[in-house]
Amino acid sequence: MSEVRVRFAPSPTGYLHIGGARTALYNYLFAKATKGTFVLRIEDTDLERSTKEFEALQILDLKWLGLEYDEGPDKPGKYGPYRQSERLEIYQKYALQLIEQGKAFYCFCSEEELEAMKEKATREGRPPHYEGKWRNPEFFEEAAARLAAGEKPSIRFRAPNKPYVLNDHVRGRVVYPENMVGDFVIVRSSGLPVYNYCCVVDDVEMKITHVIRGEDHLSNTVRQLMIYEALSATPPEFAHVSLLIGQDRQKLSKRHGATAVVNYKEESYLPGAALNYLCLLGWSHPEEKDIFTKEELIPFFNLERFSKSPAIYDIEKFKWVNGQHLKLMNESELRNQTEKFIEKDHLYWAQSDEWKTNAFKLFKDSMLFFNDFARVVQENVFQIDESFDDKAKEILAMPTTKDLATHWNAELNLISSSDKFLSQANFQKIFDKIKTALQLKGKPLFMGTRLSLTGKDHGPELKDLIPLTPVDVMKKRCQKILSFSAQ
Numbered sequence: 001m002s003e004v005r006v007r008f009a010p011s012p013t014g015y016l017h018i019g020g021a022r023t024a025l026y027n028y029l030f031a032k033a034t035k036g037t038f039v040l041r042i043e044d045t046d047l048e049r050s051t052k053e054f055e056a057l058q059i060l061d062l063k064w065l066g067l068e069y070d071e072g073p074d075k076p077g078k079y080g081p082y083r084q085s086e087r088l089e090i091y092q093k094y095a096l097q098l099i100e101q102g103k104a105f106y107c108f109c110s111e112e113e114l115e116a117m118k119e120k121a122t123r124e125g126r127p128p129h130y131e132g133k134w135r136n137p138e139f140f141e142e143a144a145a146r147l148a149a150g151e152k153p154s155i156r157f158r159a160p161n162k163p164y165v166l167n168d169h170v171r172g173r174v175v176y177p178e179n180m181v182g183d184f185v186i187v188r189s190s191g192l193p194v195y196n197y198c199c200v201v202d203d204v205e206m207k208i209t210h211v212i213r214g215e216d217h218l219s220n221t222v223r224q225l226m227i228y229e230a231l232s233a234t235p236p237e238f239a240h241v242s243l244l245i246g247q248d249r250q251k252l253s254k255r256h257g258a259t260a261v262v263n264y265k266e267e268s269y270l271p272g273a274a275l276n277y278l279c280l281l282g283w284s285h286p287e288e289k290d291i292f293t294k295e296e297l298i299p300f301f302n303l304e305r306f307s308k309s310p311a312i313y314d315i316e317k318f319k320w321v322n323g324q325h326l327k328l329m330n331e332s333e334l335r336n337q338t339e340k341f342i343e344k345d346h347l348y349w350a351q352s353d354e355w356k357t358n359a360f361k362l363f364k365d366s367m368l369f370f371n372d373f374a375r376v377v378q379e380n381v382f383q384i385d386e387s388f389d390d391k392a393k394e395i396l397a398m399p400t401t402k403d404l405a406t407h408w409n410a411e412l413n414l415i416s417s418s419d420k421f422l423s424q425a426n427f428q429k430i431f432d433k434i435k436t437a438l439q440l441k442g443k444p445l446f447m448g449t450r451l452s453l454t455g456k457d458h459g460p461e462l463k464d465l466i467p468l469t470p471v472d473v474m475k476k477r478c479q480k481i482l483s484f485s486a487q
């Protein structure tokens, strides 16, 4: 196989979408796995919708994800420029060549004429293909004269009337029957070329060997195969990966949550986790692994493990993958990053280093995101809950819970006000004392103590949690229980 060259070809008409990021990822991985080249090509011929700002933002997102390309608008290579708006002369050159060879022709039809042609065909039960006079060689002279007089025609490709076959890495053998498409425009009368045409010219010129993209492009491929043939170029290999859908099986959209990569960046997802999750949307690891780093993945990546069925986007799984990637980080790095997400006025910052270290040890595993940590600490350590959930209410209803809260409240009141916290040993001592005094054991003892001191029916082990919880918070929690039970 000649050197693999793949490309990601976004249109800069919006933010980088997770579907686009997945396409970029597959191309990147394939280039890395085959020691090939990954090209970024900006498809900005839709001048009205394309902006330099979106191009810059999409590049930022690709870089955040770690999808470094080898050639692109800001990475000169042999086959540049890499922005289609800067390649108009190249498209013009090929279009003239196709016209000379009779494979394309100038078309002067007006919008109205085209519309009338379509309506007539539909009325007569024929496909709405172009049947205008300009495809006919006897009008070529007239066309040349009108062109010379300054009129601006479009350029239409003469679509061969025969079937085309695509052997796709994902979809298998795809047959496009004859007469599926009529003569189509490749250069608009404004002089701007259309996607199907530029894409092929660029893929030929840039020596692209494999095209990995979304299944939604499958219907474009027949036109593209025609153009490759007309240019006497061998088409690249294709892999049309399945679409992303929501859990309701509808096309992925904003309704299913954030769809722009930048939203995930802002919500503190790890780029490595995003790549991991996106990769699994439509591709599976040969060893059935679902957590891996980009580097671990590269040796396993190939085009044969794509799934044919649509990939269901599941935000809960994405969050879980993020949590798993936090666990892969080394502890000091994780703590460093986590602390960046704790607001400066959070009570965390008012505590000793030892306290912070212990809090980090205790809560780090409950994080799915960096910014979970501050919330989890707040809820477990500093917060006096306003209400109780159903499970907590059951414990509250146990007759012994009020006794426990009363005893704990009394014991905590005996602690000197200079002692902000209760040591593990002192906690154990008081616990044993109350247990003996009340003659309690088992669930009523443990659950009642937990609810009294933490305000919750579940959480980390008391022996770890209590020494981190301020005594005055625990007192208030006991009082809360007592005021509730009294009602």
Ligand code: GLU
Residues within 6 Å of the ligand: 009, 010, 011, 043, 199, 212, 213, 217
């Ligand atoms: N600009 C096209 C898109 O964003 C590229 C499609 C292709 O990869 O050929 O969908």
